[in-house]
Amino acid sequence: MDLSFFSWDLISKYVLNGFYFSLQLTFISTLGGIVFGTLLALMRLSGSPVLAIPATVYVNGMRSIPLVMVILWFFLLVPLIIGRPVGAEYSAIITFIAFEAAYFSEIMRAGIQSIPRGQVYAGQAMGMTYAQNMRLVVLPQAFRNMLPVLLTQTIILFQDTSLVYAIGAYDLLKGFVTAGKIYGRPEESYLLAAVVYFLICVALSALVKRLQARIAIIR
Template identity: 80%
Template sequence: MGNLDLTFLNWDLISKFVVNGFWFSVQLTFIATIGGIIFGTILALMRLSGKAILAYPATFYVNGMRSIPLVMVILWFFLLVPAVVYSYLPNGANNRAEYSAIITFVAFEAAYFSEIMRAGIQSIARGQVYAGQALGMTYAQNMRLVILPQAFRNMLPVLLTQTIILFQDTSLVYAIGAYDLLKGFVTAGKIYGRPEEAYLLAAIVYFAVCYSLSYLVKRLQAKIAIIR
């Protein structure tokens, strides 16, 4: 520990190696959150539809994804999906790892967001569902206009907390060579012969980002609780 030199990481090195990795981690988190919430909501509605043809496949997907380590899913999508599939995407041949990471995270996080949304939907009083039906609303209209807006509000702190966890999990794309925040630090550490310092600084950055976001989520949760 006495040989640690944290001063090796200057702004030139950060702009050259770390910024691009950090930007990809943020992009991956944003896309996976939006995609996960959209597909997760669809899965939640399928499970709550009461129709076996919709509920069983959705349940199998959600339980299956939640039972498999994320790093295994990342490797599966990267190794098993033919390279020709990525060739149809913009610059897909050179960014196969990045595209694979995006597809994996959207598919994987949808299972977790689905459970959050299902809990949020079920937290709404059944009387509001019956009121919507009494007004002549269809199932889709009732969900879109009455239930889902309230469910999103109730689950907003949990959704944001899951997003923070998602940001932490983006470091796993290092396993397939995607250039994320961790990869940027590791690359800089190898080039300058300071791998220990690079890992330590990466941990500090992850902690600072996640702790700050967690604090904001707590503030938001307290504000929502006061409004209620």
């Protein structure tokens, strides 16, 4: 395969914009997914059927559907409901937050349940309400315990951003594919995209392992 077409001109014109959107989508989806997922986890652990049942149905339902189908459903069906197009980028962001929240919810639920019950009882003995106990005692520890897993899920999320190519969003993969079509090198462009995704994810996985080792020492 001829890779001579690969140059800074190619990167600056076609790839960087897609890379920026992939990073933006990963960052926003991670934050939104953690916030929404934490709420879902608290609902499932609340002990109230009114809160727990809808949250359980949502989490299990989302985890049972391929992400690309959710992306296509939202992109194609929501405009028919609201009467106007949403746009590929906004569709991707909303869909990723809604979908990833189900996975972050399970991570946070495991993190909350990993906190010894004695600490919860100690907070209650000090007169803390349920919300105060969660905010001041449980959640800070749960986030620290689950941080490596949350970051691992974020790496998976970054890989999944390539699926927005199905609705025409200009992500990292789309940038490489566009460059490949313009330069007449489609096979090489897919190969380079795979190499870039691989290098980024391997580097991030190494950082997660180092972080996990540090957290283990702190414990």
